[in-house]
Amino acid sequence: MKLLRVSLLVLSSLMISCFAFAADMKVGFIYIGPPGDHGWNYQHDVGRKSVDEAFGGKVETVFQENVPESADSERVMTQMALSGVDMIFATSFGYMDPVLNVAKKFPNVKFEHATGYKTADNVSTYSARFYEGRSVIGHVAGKMTKSNTIGYVASFPIPEVVRGINSAYLAAKAANPNVEFKIIWIFTWYDPAKEADAAKTLIQQGADVIMQHVDSSAIMTVAEEAGVYAFGQASDMSAFGPSAHLTAIINGWGPYYVKRVQQAMDGTWKGGEQTFDGIGAGMVVIGDMSDKIPDSVKKEAQAIADGIASGKLHSFTGPVNKQDGSAWLAAGETADIGTLLGMNFYVEGIEGDIPQ
Amino acid sequence: MLRFEPRKNRSKFLEISAPIIAVIMTMIFGGLLFYLMGKNPFEAIKLIFWDPVMSPTFAEYSRPQLVVKAAPLILIALGLSFGFRANIWNIGAEGQYIMGALASGSIGLALYPLQAWYIFPLMIIGGILGGLIWAMIPAILKIKFNTNEILVSLMLVYVAEQILALASVGFLRNPEGLGFPGSRDLSKYSSAANPELISGTGIHLGVISAFLGVILLTYFLSYHRTGFHIKLIGQAPRAANFAGVDLRYIIIFCLGLSGGLAGVAGMFELTGPAGLINIDFNVGYGFTAIIVAFLGRLNPVGILLAGLLMSLTYVGGELAQFMMNIPAAAIQVFQGMLLFFLLSTDLLVTYKISVKTPIRK
Numbered sequence: 001m002k003l004l005r006v007s008l009l010v011l012s013s014l015m016i017s018c019f020a021f022a023a024d025m026k027v028g029f030i031y032i033g034p035p036g037d038h039g040w041n042y043q044h045d046v047g048r049k050s051v052d053e054a055f056g057g058k059v060e061t062v063f064q065e066n067v068p069e070s071a072d073s074e075r076v077m078t079q080m081a082l083s084g085v086d087m088i089f090a091t092s093f094g095y096m097d098p099v100l101n102v103a104k105k106f107p108n109v110k111f112e113h114a115t116g117y118k119t120a121d122n123v124s125t126y127s128a129r130f131y132e133g134r135s136v137i138g139h140v141a142g143k144m145t146k147s148n149t150i151g152y153v154a155s156f157p158i159p160e161v162v163r164g165i166n167s168a169y170l171a172a173k174a175a176n177p178n179v180e181f182k183i184i185w186i187f188t189w190y191d192p193a194k195e196a197d198a199a200k201t202l203i204q205q206g207a208d209v210i211m212q213h214v215d216s217s218a219i220m221t222v223a224e225e226a227g228v229y230a231f232g233q234a235s236d237m238s239a240f241g242p243s244a245h246l247t248a249i250i251n252g253w254g255p256y257y258v259k260r261v262q263q264a265m266d267g268t269w270k271g272g273e274q275t276f277d278g279i280g281a282g283m284v285v286i287g288d289m290s291d292k293i294p295d296s297v298k299k300e301a302q303a304i305a306d307g308i309a310s311g312k313l314h315s316f317t318g319p320v321n322k323q324d325g326s327a328w329l330a331a332g333e334t335a336d337i338g339t340l341l342g343m344n345f346y347v348e349g350i351e352g353d354i355p356q
Numbered sequence: 357m358l359r360f361e362p363r364k365n366r367s368k369f370l371e372i373s374a375p376i377i378a379v380i381m382t383m384i385f386g387g388l389l390f391y392l393m394g395k396n397p398f399e400a401i402k403l404i405f406w407d408p409v410m411s412p413t414f415a416e417y418s419r420p421q422l423v424v425k426a427a428p429l430i431l432i433a434l435g436l437s438f439g440f441r442a443n444i445w446n447i448g449a450e451g452q453y454i455m456g457a458l459a460s461g462s463i464g465l466a467l468y469p470l471q472a473w474y475i476f477p478l479m480i481i482g483g484i485l486g487g488l489i490w491a492m493i494p495a496i497l498k499i500k501f502n503t504n505e506i507l508v509s510l511m512l513v514y515v516a517e518q519i520l521a522l523a524s525v526g527f528l529r530n531p532e533g534l535g536f537p538g539s540r541d542l543s544k545y546s547s548a549a550n551p552e553l554i555s556g557t558g559i560h561l562g563v564i565s566a567f568l569g570v571i572l573l574t575y576f577l578s579y580h581r582t583g584f585h586i587k588l589i590g591q592a593p594r595a596a597n598f599a600g601v602d603l604r605y606i607i608i609f610c611l612g613l614s615g616g617l618a619g620v621a622g623m624f625e626l627t628g629p630a631g632l633i634n635i636d637f638n639v640g641y642g643f644t645a646i647i648v649a650f651l652g653r654l655n656p657v658g659i660l661l662a663g664l665l666m667s668l669t670y671v672g673g674e675l676a677q678f679m680m681n682i683p684a685a686a687i688q689v690f691q692g693m694l695l696f697f698l699l700s701t702d703l704l705v706t707y708k709i710s711v712k713t714p715i716r717k
Contacts, residue, residue, distance in 0.1 A: 028678060034684070062678045062679070062681065063678065063681075064674065064677050064678045064684075065677075065683070065684050066684045068636055068639040069634065069636045070629075070630050070634075070636060070637065070639050071424070071625070071629030071630050071631075072639060074629075075421050075425075075671070075674070076674055076678070078417055079414060079417070079418070079671075079674060079675055079678075080678055082413055082414055082417055083413065083414070083675075083678070083679060093536065094538070094634060094635075094636055097541060097631060097632070117536075156525055156537055156635070157525055158525075158536050158537060159536070187518070187521040187522075187525070187635070188521075188635075355525065355526070356525075356526050
């Protein structure tokens, strides 16, 4: 099996090097971790491969894994640009300032930065409305919990993560008014040992459904052993917990990557754009639903996903108060994009504080 | 049975040629590895060793990057080498590097946006003290309670990482950063910035300090009494004891020196190449420097060369990764081979292998 994989790898790389002469365009990707993480980086690499497939030999893709979010990333991108890469996808938040620095030096190279907020003439950003997916799995979690306690392993107290917690909580609360959230912050995106410890603690505190905003599959494994439920993060993780895995929020970068590369080839690509797509555009995909979920709940969850995709539903629809009881959204009002992007408060009903 | 016996007469020629032999061996075996992976071994090795320095496409950018990447490694390894000579094992330079950056960063950020000449020197002092104080914890615990400095200094790395995370999302977070982790960019705050001094060379104050450090510490090791004591403890601890060397002073000195140098390395990195305090600010210089120290045979000039060599394999390794789709793990294996061959040829210079049949009575 290993041999087969290695030889496939060798074969595909030989093919890539053959195509190299014919390629009209060269696109580079940099990853914060290894594409074998079955999470964040894996999905970006899936996106890269769909660029390979979509353009055949016309576009050559290169990538570099394990690039730290530091001065090293600036060097990697500069070397890529020097080697003749026309477009670079920098797939982690911390590459933000390095991207801008390198972009200034290479005005003819197009940069796409994931999850950041700074742009330039040749830098655009893209991110996904993961919180839309959290509305769907939040509903499932609310329906599936018997102990009415949902555990949540969170990474860093940044707006994206806070947004996810709020969205999941509102959906779970709507599905089950008695639901309670227990949240543990572990200050890392990827640390299987810490993630597993946090999940165990939550289970001891009575949680029977675990949600996560960290990248590894360790929580799924713990959930499987403890006989509780969990959700796949970034990609389908059912292989790590066949009976624990309820469904997954899958990051679908492929369509966006193909679209942007096509625009670059056509000359219609623009810098300074900020894409923030969700279920509707296929950037957030809800995975297969487990047989453990009753059919009625599956239907409700699907209806939420469809509603969000068509724009009929919004994850944040009033009336919603902030945690301190002050009014945030009036009845029927939906959250504006500015508040969502900078979200730094819990909604009413969530206990505990966001670490400062 | 194989035995290692110390060589009585070491060959000067072997001593000089050993590293060259090691590099050639790495090229042969590394090339074989790349070949087995279906990559062109000659191209890969050219990308790693030659292109960062000589290629017309990359060299102009990569050459300065070599010194930028080597500077923190050299600074930290210099400090560590003193302790290692005296059997004082500071494994926690990574933590001291973080604390130096945090201390200097706190000073710079507290004074922002004031523009004044004294801010940068204050930050240097802050960097030194940050690392030094962090290193004093294992030093004092060792003197007072005879704790193991390896464990204490290593564990304090993880504590420092937690403080770094806390600072990035909390007390040092950029108030204009929309709640995202990370401080202001100090390299864009001119009173606190450590910019490139001569355009296109990559040389910043940290690089100059590393070179100065090599000269000063070479002198110190050869002519200063403490330098002599450190060498003595390493080579003949009993003799040092009889000669009245105060071990407590040496412990404080070695940990303080390595902590201070690691701290100031963090300071220069923060204000220059890195720019801002963030959760992933540290990338392992403190650990890699341990290898650099031994690779340089604990000798300041050796450390200078070892630091540059390590940095070459990093920068060249990155080129090989994305130019030829060689996975990062294979590059790490290649780096590992280099270390292995360097250390094993070194062993063969100092010892000879003799085959002896054990005599049974």
